[in-house]
Amino acid sequence: MSAAVAWARRRASAADAWRRLRRDRLAMTALIVLVAFVVMALIAPLVSDRADFDAINTGGNPTNSSPSGQFVLGTDGLGRSMALQVMWGARISLLVGFSATVLMIVLGVVVGLAAGFFGGWIDAVLMRITDWFMVIPFLPLAIVLASVLERGVGTIVLVIGITSWPSTARLIRSQVLSIRERLYVDRARALGAGKGHIIGRHILPNVTPLILANTTLAVPIAILTETTLSFLGLGDPTQVSWGGLLERAGTTAVKAGYWWEYLPPGVGIVLVVLAFTIIGRAVEEVLDPRLRAR
Amino acid sequence: MSVLELHDLCVTYRTEGGKVPAVRGVNLTIEEGDTVGLAGESGCGKSTIAAAVLRLLPKGTRVTGKVLLNGEDVYSMKPGRLRAVRWTGAAIVFQGALHSLNPVRRVGLQIEEALRLHQTVPVGKMAARVDDLLERVGLPGAHASRYPHQMSGGQRQRVLIALALACDPQLLIADEPTTALDVMVQAQVLALLEELQRERGLSLLFITHDLSVLTHTCRRLAVMYAGRIVEEGLSAEVFARPEHPYTRALAAAFPTIGDTASRMNPQGLPGDPPDPSALPTGCPFHPRCDRAVDECATADVTLRPVADGAAAGWRAACVHVGVDRG
Amino acid sequence: MRATFILRKLAGAVSTLAFVVVFNFFLFRVVNKNPVDSMFRGRNLTASQKAELTRKFHLDGSKWDQFVGYVRQLLRGDLGLSFKGNRPVVDVIAEALWPTILLVGFSTLLAMLGIGLGYRAGWRRGSRFDTTSTSLSMLTYSMPEFWIGMVLLGIFAAKLGWFPVGGLEDPGSTATGFSKLLDQFHHMLLPAIVLAIAYVGEYMIVARSAMIETLREDYLQLARAKGMRDDDVRRKHAVPNARLPVVSLSAINFGFVVSGAIAVESIFSWPGIGQATYIAIRGPDLPVLQGLFLLISAAVIVANLIADLLYGRLDPRVVGR
Numbered sequence: 001m002s003a004a005v006a007w008a009r010r011r012a013s014a015a016d017a018w019r020r021l022r023r024d025r026l027a028m029t030a031l032i033v034l035v036a037f038v039v040m041a042l043i044a045p046l047v048s049d050r051a052d053f054d055a056i057n058t059g060g061n062p063t064n065s066s067p068s069g070q071f072v073l074g075t076d077g078l079g080r081s082m083a084l085q086v087m088w089g090a091r092i093s094l095l096v097g098f099s100a101t102v103l104m105i106v107l108g109v110v111v112g113l114a115a116g117f118f119g120g121w122i123d124a125v126l127m128r129i130t131d132w133f134m135v136i137p138f139l140p141l142a143i144v145l146a147s148v149l150e151r152g153v154g155t156i157v158l159v160i161g162i163t164s165w166p167s168t169a170r171l172i173r174s175q176v177l178s179i180r181e182r183l184y185v186d187r188a189r190a191l192g193a194g195k196g197h198i199i200g201r202h203i204l205p206n207v208t209p210l211i212l213a214n215t216t217l218a219v220p221i222a223i224l225t226e227t228t229l230s231f232l233g234l235g236d237p238t239q240v241s242w243g244g245l246l247e248r249a250g251t252t253a254v255k256a257g258y259w260w261e262y263l264p265p266g267v268g269i270v271l272v273v274l275a276f277t278i279i280g281r282a283v284e285e286v287l288d289p290r291l292r293a294r
Numbered sequence: 295m296s297v298l299e300l301h302d303l304c305v306t307y308r309t310e311g312g313k314v315p316a317v318r319g320v321n322l323t324i325e326e327g328d329t330v331g332l333a334g335e336s337g338c339g340k341s342t343i344a345a346a347v348l349r350l351l352p353k354g355t356r357v358t359g360k361v362l363l364n365g366e367d368v369y370s371m372k373p374g375r376l377r378a379v380r381w382t383g384a385a386i387v388f389q390g391a392l393h394s395l396n397p398v399r400r401v402g403l404q405i406e407e408a409l410r411l412h413q414t415v416p417v418g419k420m421a422a423r424v425d426d427l428l429e430r431v432g433l434p435g436a437h438a439s440r441y442p443h444q445m446s447g448g449q450r451q452r453v454l455i456a457l458a459l460a461c462d463p464q465l466l467i468a469d470e471p472t473t474a475l476d477v478m479v480q481a482q483v484l485a486l487l488e489e490l491q492r493e494r495g496l497s498l499l500f501i502t503h504d505l506s507v508l509t510h511t512c513r514r515l516a517v518m519y520a521g522r523i524v525e526e527g528l529s530a531e532v533f534a535r536p537e538h539p540y541t542r543a544l545a546a547a548f549p550t551i552g553d554t555a556s557r558m559n560p561q562g563l564p565g566d567p568p569d570p571s572a573l574p575t576g577c578p579f580h581p582r583c584d585r586a587v588d589e590c591a592t593a594d595v596t597l598r599p600v601a602d603g604a605a606a607g608w609r610a611a612c613v614h615v616g617v618d619r620g
Numbered sequence: 621m622r623a624t625f626i627l628r629k630l631a632g633a634v635s636t637l638a639f640v641v642v643f644n645f646f647l648f649r650v651v652n653k654n655p656v657d658s659m660f661r662g663r664n665l666t667a668s669q670k671a672e673l674t675r676k677f678h679l680d681g682s683k684w685d686q687f688v689g690y691v692r693q694l695l696r697g698d699l700g701l702s703f704k705g706n707r708p709v710v711d712v713i714a715e716a717l718w719p720t721i722l723l724v725g726f727s728t729l730l731a732m733l734g735i736g737l738g739y740r741a742g743w744r745r746g747s748r749f750d751t752t753s754t755s756l757s758m759l760t761y762s763m764p765e766f767w768i769g770m771v772l773l774g775i776f777a778a779k780l781g782w783f784p785v786g787g788l789e790d791p792g793s794t795a796t797g798f799s800k801l802l803d804q805f806h807h808m809l810l811p812a813i814v815l816a817i818a819y820v821g822e823y824m825i826v827a828r829s830a831m832i833e834t835l836r837e838d839y840l841q842l843a844r845a846k847g848m849r850d851d852d853v854r855r856k857h858a859v860p861n862a863r864l865p866v867v868s869l870s871a872i873n874f875g876f877v878v879s880g881a882i883a884v885e886s887i888f889s890w891p892g893i894g895q896a897t898y899i900a901i902r903g904p905d906l907p908v909l910q911g912l913f914l915l916i917s918a919a920v921i922v923a924n925l926i927a928d929l930l931y932g933r934l935d936p937r938v939v940g941r
Contacts, residue, residue, distance in 0.1 A: 132639045137920045141877035144913045147904055148647055227764045231883055232901050253886055254774045266767040273762035360917050380847035388842055396839040398860045408846045441936040
């Protein structure tokens with residue numbers, strides 16, 4: 001079979017998956033919500049200036065004021081517009097969510113591929129390490145990591161990536177093992193193909209759909225972790241994120257009844273996480289016929 | 295009275311992809327003490343029939359026609375009556391090598407459960423009865439305390455037979471009981487079934503894809519294709535001189551032990567069984583048939599008496615039947 | 621057979637714990653070129669103060685000596701000194717232990733109601749009950765647990781006044797005996813409900829998919845054919861098998877609940893491990909943080925071990941293999 005035919009077939013199956021996904025109305029709604037949030041995050045700098053909510057520039061604003069015509073979502077204790085902060089917060093939350101996921105997937109895929117493909121002691125050692133990371137509670141691990149490193153967006157991304165790769169690694173490894181068993185890999189190996197060729201030509205294309213579904217389900221975990229870490233005070237103090245907004249609101253705003261200071265960022269998180277989860281499950285269902293058969 | 299009567303039984307599964315007719319008008323009668331074999335490839339609807347007899351089909355499945363167990367219509371029974379009839383009116387020997395026994399419960403307990411449900415024996419005598427049953431199928435009574443994974447495939451199949459016999463059912467339905475076993479064990483299990491049948495005068499419905507198995511075990515035989523019976527009659531006659539081209543192919547697919555000629559020249563059946571949701575027009579077998587004529591693509595032939603076997607109820611659904619033999 | 625199974629699981633748990641110890645050491649004393657500086661980030665120390673602290677926290681000597689010293693210390697049950705008030709870390713943790721055991725234990729019990737819901741939903745897959753409970757589970761799964769805490773605190777404590785806004789008991793309370801317990805329970809209820817809401821969905825979804833896996837099994841068909849009631853087929857045949865994945869995921873979930881308690885306790889000022897962690901992060905009080913990480917990891921490792929052993933009991937196939 002020539003490569004062109006293989007690619008054409010893969011394109012066709014991707015198109016088929018997309019068609020099936022299109023029929024899932026809930027998943028399409030989730031996708032629209034998600035796109036709306038991404039657009040909101042992207043246009044934030046176009047419609048406002050970050051300096052608009054620097055504390056030194058908000059002296060004239062009312063503090064802790066409830067939603068009004070001027071401030072759609074009210075203001076916080078320093079007179080900063082909540083609406084603007086939620087918009088800007090989406091940038092960091094989504095950015096961290098995406099980048100941490102990329103890091104986590106890369107780590108998981110590399111470890112999973114290596115373990116599954118090379119087998120033997122490499123597999124044994126890598127899986128032992130994976131087991132350790134699986135058992136160790138993930139948030140406390142992230143907390144100790146974040147607390148010895150410098151505060152910053154990069155640290156948060158790194159910490160989430162380092163702590164959450166093991167399940168991806170396991171998933172990829174088991175896929176690689178089953179693909180490796182299939183005849184055509186043996187044939188390719190028998191023909192003297194290099195290992196790089198086998199990974200690039202046979203294994204990677206086959207695990208790609210799996211990686212895709214895994215990614216969609218990993219982003220919400222990354223976003224939730226970013227939120228928690230920021231809430232605990234391990235986030236980047238110079239940036240506005242949804243978790244950071246919740247941290248600043250704290251119990252003070254809750255007890256004072258300033259709901260506009262903690263509901264909007266939370267609703268943002270819930271919507272984005274829910275949207276990703278719904279899409280992830282839909283993708284998984286499209287890719288796994290066993291889940292599809294009802 | 296007949297133990298089992300199927301009248302124009304139709305079963306249609308509902309799936310995401312639409313309706314799938316699995317059984318399309320089957321008539322079958324089993325007299326008391328008789329042994330009937332039902333053969334066909336996977337997907338022909340034979341196992342659906344086994345499940346339909348005890349109303350075990352998934353929810354939403356459409357069943358029309360009649361299933362009479364000892365003259366009683368299974369599909370108009372109240373739930374309580376249905377539960378009482380299950381396992382006493384008819385019991386099924388499931389295909390056991392894989393997953394028919396619950397992996398986390400001891401096998402003795404799984405047999406005892408049937409006794410308990412139908413109060414076949416007093417509570418105090420249950421353990422003894424389980425021992426008896428196990429010994430009858432050739433297993434030591436001590437195996438009652440084993441878990442399924444601690445037994446071999448053949449032993450598990452014996453447990454399933456013991457389980458089916460637990461409540462002395464009037465009809466035993468054996469649904470591919472030997473499929474997953476290796477040849478030696480297959481022969482042992484078959485011998486056991488035959489022995490039990492003779493000894494107890496059991497009425498037996500034996501379902502398999504292996505036609506040659508049926509000739510020894512069953513007096514009568516029905517061959518199914520695409521949800522219908524395409525040939526029926528006395529096993530010995532049908533197997534010796536199959537009328538329907540499908541029966542012929544099926545008979546040839548399994549070499550008769552001891553017959554070198556059939557061994558040297560195994561005739562495989564070309565193509566795959568048809569997709570029940572998209573059956574060919576006319577005779578559903580015509581695309582794979584080596585004797586197909588133009589008429590086969592349009593005429594859906596029903597069962598016709600085979601001229602020289604009509605007395606024994608030999609019938610086949612093929613355009614060539616009843617016409618001068620060429 | 622049985623003994624080797626237990627030994628194997630035990631060895632796995634010990635190796636994980638050893639990994640945590642080594643990791644802990646590396647993180648706090650090797651990743652940081654100068655632990656004293658990072659431990660006292662933001663404070664101005666004179667050179668002599670630094671030297672003294674370095675000695676006090678056993679930060680002199682080679683890394684290997686430090687490691688040996690650290691392990692020796694651990695084996696003696698000594699977790700070092702907190703930066704705050706120079707109290708032994710062990711004491712700081714010990715006094716926070718009991719409130720967390722209560723809170724996490726109680727909320728886990730509540731959240732485990734989700735298992736029953738999940739079995740039911742899976743058994744009647746596609747029913748209204750199933751779709752409703754699955755959607756609700758996905759919704760609660762999407763909420764950060766501390767945000768649920770903020771919302772419920774705002775409604776039920778701040779606005780409606782049904783619950784106290786936080787703490788272990790009413791400040792200045794002189795109640796004793798039963799009424800003291802009642803007061804503490806009243807304080808615990810809201811945070812416990814928050815944690816339960818946050819994790820009931822996880823249990824539910826796991827139990828549901830375990831049940832759905834089981835639905836495919838032939839032995840259910842056999843049980844039905846025997847003339848068993850549908851409810852009994854579920855209880856006696858489906859649930860004992862669906863229990864298996866739930867057991868192992870419960871241990872993982874235990875880790876999540878403990879983690880969730882960190883932020884939730886801080887919201888409700890519940891004086892447990894979580895709040896201690898929160899305070900240690902804010903300090904930053906690295907020795908306490910290190911000790912807490914060790915403790916929480918150990919607890920989760922033990923929970924996993926218990927789950928593994930329980931799994932062996934529930935599934936006869938595992939031990940025999």
